[in-house]
C-alpha cells in the first residue's frame with residue numbers, strides 16, 4: 001500500500017512490536033497516534049530516500065536538485081517543531097516505529113519471554129565490502145532487547161549491551177532476529193539475541209537492562 005522497499009508499511013503479517021504500552025506512556029502524538037499510516041508512509045519514503053542516496057553517484061545537476069528539494073522539505077518541517085512527548089517519530093505502533101535510524105524490524109512473534117522476526121539492512125547501513133557497519137548491529141539489538149525488556153513490564157534502560165560479531169552481516173538480504181528474556185534479579189533483567197543469515201550466525205548479543213525507579217529519567 002505504501003510501496004516502500006524497506007517494508008515500513010503496516011500489515012503483511014508483521015506486528016508493530018507489542019510495545020505500545022511502553023512507547024505510548026505519556027505520549028500524545030495527536031492525530032498520528034489515532035491514524036499512524038500517513039506519517040509511517042512519510043517516514044518510509046525518507047528511509048527509501050536515504051537508501052537511494054547512499055547507493056547513488058549522481059551527476060552534479062542531480063546533486064543540486066536533490067539539495068534544493070531536501071532544503072524545501074526541511075523548511076516545511078521547521079514550523080512544526082514540538083516537544084519530545086508530542087513527536088510521532090519513533091513512537092508509533094507500526095513496524096519500524098516510524099523512525100529511520102534503526103532498520104525496520106518485522107516481528108512475527110512478540111511475547112513477554114521472547115520475540116522472532118526479520119530485518120534487512122539496506123544500502124544506508126553499509127560499512128564496507130557488502131557488510132553492515134559494525135555500529136548498526138548493536139543499534140538493532142538494543143531496539144529488539146530494549147523493547148522486549150519492557151514488554152508487559154515496567155520501563156527500563158540498557159546498562160550494558162555486549163555484542164559478538166561472528167561473521168559479516170550482509171546488506172540487502174533478509175536476516176532473522178530472535179530475542180529471549182533470560183532472567184531477572186530484582187531490578188536487573190538479562191536478555192539475549194541472535195542475528196542469522198540462513199544457518200550462519202552473524203552476531204549475538206547479551207544485554208543487562210535496569211528497571212527504572214519512579215521518576216528516574
Ligand SMILES: CCCCC/C=C\C/C=C\C/C=C\C/C=C\CCCC(=O)SCCNC(=O)CCNC(=O)[C@H](O)C(C)(C)COP(=O)(O)OP(=O)(O)OC[C@H]1O[C@@H](n2cnc3c(N)ncnc32)[C@H](O)[C@@H]1OP(=O)(O)O
Pocket residue numbers: 019022023090091142143144145146147155156157158159160186187188208210212213216217
Ligand atoms: C522511560 C524510558 C524507557 C527507555 C526507552 C525510551 C523511550 C521510550 C520510547 C520509545 C521506546 C521504543 C523503543 C525503544 C527501543 C530501545 C530502547 C532501549 C533502551 C535504551 O537504549 S536506554 C539508553 C541507553 N542507556 C542509558 O542511557 C542508561 C544510562 N545509565 C543509567 O541510566 C543508569 O546507570 C542505570 C539506570 C542503567 C542504572 O543506574 P541506577 O542508579 O538506577 O542503578 P544502579 O547503578 O544502582 O544499578 C542497579 C544494579 O545494576 C547493576 N549494574 C548497573 N549497571 C551495570 C553495568 N553496566 N554492568 C553490570 N551491572 C550493572 C548494579 O551493580 C546494581 O546491581 P546490584 O543491585 O546487584 O548491586
